[in-house]
Amino acid sequence: MTVQQSDLKLDGNAIAGLLREIFTMEMTTAESTCAGCHKVHAVGQVEVYMNAPGAVVRCPACGQVQMRIVKGGGRYWLDLSGIRCLEFSA
Amino acid sequence: MARAAVLGRLNWQLGSVAELVQETPRVASLVLDVPEWQGHLAGQHVDVRLTADDGYQAERSYSIASAPEDQRLAITVERLDDGEVSPYLVGEVRKSDKIELRGPIGGYFVWKGGDDRPLLLVAGGSGVVPLMAMIRHRSASKSTTPTTLLYSSRSEDDIIYKAELDALSAAGDGLTVAHCLTRMQPPGWRGYSRRIDRAMLEEVAWPKQQNPIIFVCGPTPMVEGVAGHLVDMGFDPASIKTERFGPTGG
Numbered sequence: 001m002t003v004q005q006s007d008l009k010l011d012g013n014a015i016a017g018l019l020r021e022i023f024t025m026e027m028t029t030a031e032s033t034c035a036g037c038h039k040v041h042a043v044g045q046v047e048v049y050m051n052a053p054g055a056v057v058r059c060p061a062c063g064q065v066q067m068r069i070v071k072g073g074g075r076y077w078l079d080l081s082g083i084r085c086l087e088f089s090a
Numbered sequence: 091m092a093r094a095a096v097l098g099r100l101n102w103q104l105g106s107v108a109e110l111v112q113e114t115p116r117v118a119s120l121v122l123d124v125p126e127w128q129g130h131l132a133g134q135h136v137d138v139r140l141t142a143d144d145g146y147q148a149e150r151s152y153s154i155a156s157a158p159e160d161q162r163l164a165i166t167v168e169r170l171d172d173g174e175v176s177p178y179l180v181g182e183v184r185k186s187d188k189i190e191l192r193g194p195i196g197g198y199f200v201w202k203g204g205d206d207r208p209l210l211l212v213a214g215g216s217g218v219v220p221l222m223a224m225i226r227h228r229s230a231s232k233s234t235t236p237t238t239l240l241y242s243s244r245s246e247d248d249i250i251y252k253a254e255l256d257a258l259s260a261a262g263d264g265l266t267v268a269h270c271l272t273r274m275q276p277p278g279w280r281g282y283s284r285r286i287d288r289a290m291l292e293e294v295a296w297p298k299q300q301n302p303i304i305f306v307c308g309p310t311p312m313v314e315g316v317a318g319h320l321v322d323m324g325f326d327p328a329s330i331k332t333e334r335f336g337p338t339g340g
Binding site (some may be wrong): 010011012016020021026028029045 | 198
């Protein structure tokens with residue numbers, strides 16, 4: 001079976017557990033504003049690629065990388081530079 | 091079990107396999123006793139972690155199949171032959187075995203009920219699992235929310251929960267199930283015999299004036315195709331919730 005890049009695309013639901021580890025909160029209902037196009041999406045809606053050495057999150061509207069999350073050796077690396085604002089319930 | 095999910099740090103906990111149900115040749119449900127379980131919402135999932143003798147760990151996420159009202163927690167797993175976790179869960183695991191899990195996880199792809207808007211559920215293959223939790227929740231809570239499940243499988247033998255879906259849709263409380271079989275149909279098959287397309291959605295979907303709540307779960311190309319058709323048909327994108335799964339699972 002040939003695996004197409006598009007078949008490797010998942011969504012924010014796939015990193016719900018990982019985000020819960022980091023934020024200790026349910027984050028798929030959080031809303032993220034893209035730093036590229038300024039559109040707002042629920043984290044459950046964003047595009048997620050897990051076939052890298054970590055999770056890469058892209059904006060479903062413009063494709064900009066919003067988040068990169070790597071976990072290894074007891075540490076996390078969290079790059080949120082593609083998100084302008086992350087809003088969630090206190 | 092019906093308490094709302096409690097937030098805070100998620101801890102790994104042990105569940106004991108109380109029952110194994112072979113749903114199809116490739117799919118099994120594991121019904122688990124989880125003493126520390128805090129309850130869940132229909133549509134949420136759990137992470138399952140296996141640890142090898144040498145300490146190597148593999149983690150996968152599985153949708154919860156049971157209703158929040160059920161006494162035990164059920165997950166339904168499709169065996170992927172080259173997977174690391176699913177061949178153990180479907181084929182190796184035995185009754186009374188202990189499984190390490192954490193959850194419930196997720197909050198976006200959930201249906202809580204108590205809403206009069208009709209429900210349109212669209213499933214491809216094992217994408218039916220979180221939708222089955224919603225259907226079971228609907229039934230357990232005596233909801234009569236008008237609900238349609240459009241469910242695509244490869245063949246009749248691949249239909250997960252077939253007998254239960256037949257029984258629930260015969261109950262006459264507003265659940266309709268439309269099956270489509272994409273690869274092989276039995277003689278006399280009266281359901282759809284093709285992949286889900288726009289014409290099919292137009293036949294089964296609630297009128298958009300009724301403002302239905304829509305959940306779509308399945309392989310990525312199917313989910314994106316269905317969601318695209320629904321948006322083209324004029325449904326409010328905010329009312330369409332999607333969950334994709336792909337070949338990175340297993």
